[in-house]
Amino acid sequence: MIDIKQQVKAEERAVLVGIVQKSQEEREVQENLDELAFLAETAGAVAIKTFTQKLPQPDSRTFIGKGKLEEVAAYIKTHPADIIIFDDELSGSQITNIEKATGVKAIDRSDLILDIFARRAKTSRAKAQVELAQYQYILPRLRGMWKHLERLGGGIGTRGPGETEIETDRRIVRDKISLLRKRLQEIDKQSFTQRKDRGEFIRVSLVGYTNVGKSTIMNLLSKSDVFAENKLFATLDTTTRKVVFENTPFLLSDTVGFIRKLPHHLIESFKSTLDEVREADLLLHVVDISHPKYEEQMATVNKTLQELGAVDKPVITVFNKIDAYEETNFDEWLDAGTKQEILHQLEERWQKATENKAVFISAVEKRNIDKLRNIVLENVRALYRQRYPYKTEYFF
Numbered sequence: 001m002i003d004i005k006q007q008v009k010a011e012e013r014a015v016l017v018g019i020v021q022k023s024q025e026e027r028e029v030q031e032n033l034d035e036l037a038f039l040a041e042t043a044g045a046v047a048i049k050t051f052t053q054k055l056p057q058p059d060s061r062t063f064i065g066k067g068k069l070e071e072v073a074a075y076i077k078t079h080p081a082d083i084i085i086f087d088d089e090l091s092g093s094q095i096t097n098i099e100k101a102t103g104v105k106a107i108d109r110s111d112l113i114l115d116i117f118a119r120r121a122k123t124s125r126a127k128a129q130v131e132l133a134q135y136q137y138i139l140p141r142l143r144g145m146w147k148h149l150e151r152l153g154g155g156i157g158t159r160g161p162g163e164t165e166i167e168t169d170r171r172i173v174r175d176k177i178s179l180l181r182k183r184l185q186e187i188d189k190q191s192f193t194q195r196k197d198r199g200e201f202i203r204v205s206l207v208g209y210t211n212v213g214k215s216t217i218m219n220l221l222s223k224s225d226v227f228a229e230n231k232l233f234a235t236l237d238t239t240t241r242k243v244v245f246e247n248t249p250f251l252l253s254d255t256v257g258f259i260r261k262l263p264h265h266l267i268e269s270f271k272s273t274l275d276e277v278r279e280a281d282l283l284l285h286v287v288d289i290s291h292p293k294y295e296e297q298m299a300t301v302n303k304t305l306q307e308l309g310a311v312d313k314p315v316i317t318v319f320n321k322i323d324a325y326e327e328t329n330f331d332e333w334l335d336a337g338t339k340q341e342i343l344h345q346l347e348e349r350w351q352k353a354t355e356n357k358a359v360f361i362s363a364v365e366k367r368n369i370d371k372l373r374n375i376v377l378e379n380v381r382a383l384y385r386q387r388y389p390y391k392t393e394y395f396f
């Protein structure tokens with residue numbers, strides 16, 4: 001009965017919904033919905049329309065107000081849609097009420113992210129991690145799902161599940177969860193041993209928001225061939241390569257990107273994939289400077305790093321995609337100027353803010369890659385010097 005199949009199917013027409021809460025501006029929510037549209041696109045759907053509503057807090061029954069929901073339902077009558085995607089988490093009963101009012105499947109941002117992760121998971125570890133997060137996510141929503149099936153079953157006289165059926169399902173889900181946990185523990189044991197074998201090398205991890213160019217930079221620095229593309233969450237597993245710059249060896253890892261409102265269960269179950277980040281000696285925080293919200297993305301990354309316990313590490317901030325930078329950023333403090341002049345000011349500002357641990361590059365146009373290599377090399381050597389003052393072969 002329990003089903004964690006794909007929610008979003010290819011070419012599905014999606015309507016997106018977000019609410020503007022007290023402290024928010026309409027523009028902010030619109031930008032969040034743009035990101036939601038990109039997520040939907042990554043999952044294979046097409047966003048045909050967005051709705052927003054000003055509400056001090058979500059409606060406990062229908063998330064958006066009743067009138068707004070009617071507006072959405074009316075729109076769907078004339079513009080066929082397959083799915084409604086909400087930017088915030090929905091409860092089981094909200095899903096049921098929304099589906100009843102509109103006749104269309106309703107999912108939330110967490111569902112969508114889980115869906116994308118499920119689709120992209122290739123290794124048995126990533127698959128088990130996503131499955132674990134999916135089961136944890138549906139456990140508290142089982143009752144609502146049953147109601148849903150009951151309704152689809154339709155006709156008069158069909159009886160819904162009793163408490164026993166729901167209880168049975170809960171047990172099945174709980175069993176699956178503990179089974180997956182065990183399987184992951186086994187996998188973790190193996191990778192711990194592998195990581196230990198890497199011995200004394202300094203470890204450097206690429207971290208950052210999704211789609212900022214981490215894998216592209218990994219490829220550039222390590223001449224490896226890691227999958228990179230213009231979709232969210234292209235990378236779900238950690239790849240580690242040994243790199244040697246001017247006789248100084250170190251390990252470089254590329255890993256899963258972060259995003260605003262990453263479902264908590266996903267962070268939990270991906271914790272071991274992110275061990276590489278937690279155990280790193282140096283982080284390269286990659287930022288997409290061409291994104292109008294890059295500062296918020298940086299804040300999300302820092303918050304997630306904190307949640308992971310990857311704090312108090314030296315960080316080099318790599319501002320990538322300078323080729324795509326447009327003056328559309330809303331930095332009031334910037335003097336007007338040409339794109340180059342503004343980028344220059346930005347660079348000065350960030351150099352100051354990071355005590356010169358920043359570098360501005362374009363991975364695609366291969367601009368300032370030497371600078372990037374130098375700053376990484378310098379920091380890696382300093383770490384070797386600190387750790388093994390006698391192994392001079394690593395830092396001369």
Ligand SMILES: Nc1nc2c(ncn2[C@@H]2O[C@H](COP(=O)(O)OP(=O)(O)OP(=O)(O)O)[C@@H](O)[C@H]2O)c(=O)[nH]1
Pocket residue numbers: 208209210211212213214215216217227228229230231232233234235236255256257258320321322323324361362363364365
């Ligand atoms: N314009 C421009 N695009 C870039 C640059 N670097 C990377 N990209 C593009 O950005 C997209 C995402 O690149 P990835 O390297 O896959 O990004 P990622 O951070 O690894 O993404 P996830 O693994 O999904 O978190 C790709 O289409 C890249 O070609 C750059 O310097 N300039």
Ligand SMILES: [Mg+2]
Pocket residue numbers: 214215216227228234235255
């Ligand atoms: Mg990647």
